[in-house]
Amino acid sequence: xxxxxxxxxxxxxxxxxxxFDVLETAIRELAIEKGLFSAEDHRRFMExxxxxxxxxxxxxxxxxxxxxxxxxxxxxxxTETSKEIGIDWLDPTGTGTPSDFTYFYVLENTPxxxxxxxxxxxxxYPRPVLGQAPEWYKTPHYRRRxxxxxxxxxxxxxxxxxxxxxxxxxxxxxxxxxxxxxMRPAGTEGWSEDQLAAIVTRDTMIGVAVPRADWNADRAxxxxxx
Amino acid sequence: xxxxxxxxxxxxxxxxxxxxxxxxARAPAPWEANxxxxxxxxxxxxxxxPVERRRAEDELGATVYADFPVRARPLVVxxxxxxxxxxxxxxxxxxxxxxxxxxxxKA
Numbered sequence: 388x389x390x391x392x393x394x395x396x397x398x399x400x401x402x403x404x405x406x407f408d409v410l411e412t413a414i415r416e417l418a419i420e421k422g423l424f425s426a427e428d429h430r431r432f433m434e435x436x437x438x439x440x441x442x443x444x445x446x447x448x449x450x451x452x453x454x455x456x457x458x459x460x461x462x463x464x465x466t467e468t469s470k471e472i473g474i475d476w477l478d479p480t481g482t483g484t485p486s487d488f489t490y491f492y493v494l495e496n497t498p499x500x501x502x503x504x505x506x507x508x509x510x511x512y513p514r515p516v517l518g519q520a521p522e523w524y525k526t527p528h529y530r531r532r533x534x535x536x537x538x539x540x541x542x543x544x545x546x547x548x549x550x551x552x553x554x555x556x557x558x559x560x561x562x563x564x565x566x567x568x569x570m571r572p573a574g575t576e577g578w579s580e581d582q583l584a585a586i587v588t589r590d591t592m593i594g595v596a597v598p599r600a601d602w603n604a605d606r607a608x609x610x611x612x613x
Numbered sequence: 614x615x616x617x618x619x620x621x622x623x624x625x626x627x628x629x630x631x632x633x634x635x636x637x638a639r640a641p642a643p644w645e646a647n648x649x650x651x652x653x654x655x656x657x658x659x660x661x662x663p664v665e666r667r668r669a670e671d672e673l674g675a676t677v678y679a680d681f682p683v684r685a686r687p688l689v690v691x692x693x694x695x696x697x698x699x700x701x702x703x704x705x706x707x708x709x710x711x712x713x714x715x716x717x718x719k720a
Contacts, residue, residue: 407688409710410692414701418651418701421700429650
């Protein structure tokens with residue numbers, strides 16, 4: 388191993404460093420030097436932002452399934468109703484990220500309508516409720532194709548929708564972030580909020596999958612399904 | 614499994630990626646995440662209101678900084694806002710950028 392390591396080319400700084408790297412570092416270091424925040428503050432925000440998962444979104448969905456009034460509020464005003472589970476899109480000390488501030492819309496799936504989200508321009512994503520976007524969400528082929536051929540793209544994820552179901556694709560942007568409220572699957576009658584939240588995985592809230600009573604994202608997908 | 618290869622079919626797909634600036638360049642750069650955290654810090658400490666910054670991104674991004682990629686706008690507008698607020702000066706920023714550039718490119 389050490390021999391291999393010794394044979395690596397030295398890291399060349401030159402072409403790898405963009406002017407945006409330089410500007411970002413300069414701004415951050417000047418702000419720290421002037422006491423606007425500390426290097427540790429910055430590190431903590433980085434660590435925290437990178438650790439947000441889809442649990443907030445799962446909680447919103449599970450509660451909406453159990454409480455029709457909550458669901459009504461969530462569909463009417465996603466940004467405000469997120470606060471009820473401790474996610475404030477404006478408060479950096481909460482679970483939200485102010486840099487993502489925008490209008491947050493929750494889209495309800497029904498037997499007749501299936502929603503799916505995308506950001507055709509870049510990779511806008513409802514981070515406060517779903518965490519960091521999956522890599523495939525940022526790829527040009529997903530972004531470009533899902534708006535044109537949504538059924539085909541969903542089928543590539545293993546989601547085959549009946550012809551009678553209308554597919555609606557929602558394009559995120561700086562002003563609008565979306566999340567899908569999937570339909571509650573059969574076989575979950577009498578379940579608690581925690582039990583329900585466990586089956587509401589990230590992809591079901593993006594819209595490329597639907598929740599199942601017998602599956603959650605904490606399990607390693609080793610089972611072979613027919 | 615033996616090591617074998619390289620397989621032309623795989624090597625062709627590598628070549629198709631092309632030089633930096635193609636599809637692979639769409640992956641978020643570290644400076645984007647760093648900028649996000651800087652904005653969070655500036656907001657937390659009351660230096661820069663996040664909603665005002667978003668508005669400025671929209672306005673300046675469509676006008677003064679329209680030539681910048683969309684993903685660079687938060688960074689450029691944060692720098693712009695700190696200059697506008699007088700929190701940093703243009704000569705300071707220029708000097709710091711020169712120093713950072715020299716540091717990063719040091720052999």
